[in-house]
Amino acid sequence: MAISIDGATGSEAGLRRLLTGLPGVDQVGxxxxxxxxxxxxxxxxxxxxxxxxxxxxxDLTTLEGADTPGKVRGLCAKARVPDPDDPSCPRPAAICIYGDLVPVAVDALRGTGIHVAAVATAFPSGRASLPVKLADVEDAVAAGADEIDMVIDRGAFLAGRYGAVLDEVQQVKAACGDAHLKVILETGELATLDNVRRASWLAMVGGADFIKTSTGKTNPAATLPVALVMLEAARDFFAATGTRVGFKPAGGIRTAKDAVKHLVLVHETVGDDWLDPSLYRIGASTLLNDLLLQRRKMQTGRYSGRDYVTVS
Incomplete structure (x- = not known):
């Protein structure tokens, strides 16, 4: 699909032409x-x-109002050593937490290579002024966050104020400095797959390092059709610009079976270049436990009891 973004972001009219000119999504297909x-x-x-x-x-995640430093330290300990009986078990790519707990995670993960991701920009609603959102980002980065997960202003997007959403993404990207930016679309609130495609492009044009489905706070979240449309957008953006943008489904991926379905989707849609933590993440809180149980079953031929894994 030949798409040109040259000059498309210089005006609201140009941006609208780009986004409304994207091919429509065949929802049934x-x-x-x-x-x-x-x-x-x-x-x-x-x-x-x-x-x-x-x-x-x-991205091993805890995003609850009742999160404590102790809970985050426990999550970091699990990330450092997912399976105490098997040192060959890989580690998660990152811990994803609220910004005020970033210093706790940075201290607990020092020297491991596991990233610290912080949600920001008035997560999960995105309902705050831009200066407040930028201060949220800058505070998390100053505390040591390697990655920022921002939420777009869905109200502005649905009202057709594409330029405002683009400007916000660009300013947040600048505030991130060296930290990577994941842009959350909250696809469950976007109503149509056409809107999911447009929002994906808007985020990528704005400088997103990753596009992410959901906050995990609304339903539906990371459905396979939504993931397919976002992966196709990343594929087409790469074809148009030569820039690879990562993808992160989040919300509702709880079992190894769910994860394998999503990995097959990535392989078939964008190819194996994306099957790497640098371009693909899964936002989850309980998925790791099921993966560890399935991994142990494949090694021993039997299921371990639920007390084999820690509660998370």
């Missing part, structure tokens, strides 16, 4: 293709590799 890919069987030897890959791509 997208749902059918996602269902087909999600039903593919995976051989046992491939499944082991996919489980390890999924673990290495997890």
């Amino acid at each position: 997208a749902e059918a293709r996602a269902a087909t890919l999600g039903s593919r069987s995976v051989k046992a030897d491939s499944k082991k590799a996919l489980i390890d890959l999924a673990i290495s791509c997890i």
Whole structure:
């Protein structure tokens, strides 16, 4: 698909032409293709590799109002050593937390290579003034966050104020400095797959390092059709610009079976270049436990009890 963004961001009219000129999404076709890919069987030897890959791509997440420094330290300990009985078990890519707890995670993960991601910009609603959102980002980066997960202003997007959303993404990107930026679309509030495609492009044009489905606070979240449309947008953006943008599904991915479905979708849509934590993440809080249980079953031939994994 030939798409040019030259001059498209210089005015509201140009940006609108770009976004409304994107091909429409065949919702029935997208749902059918996602269902087909999600039903593919995976051989046992491939499944082991996919489980390890999924673990290495997890952003291990806690985003509750009752989060404490102790809970974050516990989560970081789990990330450092996911399986105490198996040192070959990969570590998650990152811990994802609220910004005020970043110093706790930075201290607990020092020297591990595990990233610290902070949600920002008035997460999860995105309802705050731009100066407040930028201060939120700058505070998290100053505390040591490697990655920022921002939420777009869905109200502005749905009202057709594309320029305002683009400007916000660009300013947040600048405030990130060297930290990577993941832009959360909150797809469950965007109403249509056409809007998901447009919002994906808007975020990528604005400088997103990753586009992310959801905050995990609304339903539906990371559905396979939504993931398919966002991956197709990343593929087409790469074809148009030569820039690879990562993808992060988040919300509702709780089992190894769910994770494998999403990994198959990535393989078939954008290819193996994206099957790496530098371009693919899974936002999850309980997924790691099921992956560890499935991994142990493949090693021993039997399921371990639920007390084999820590509560998270």
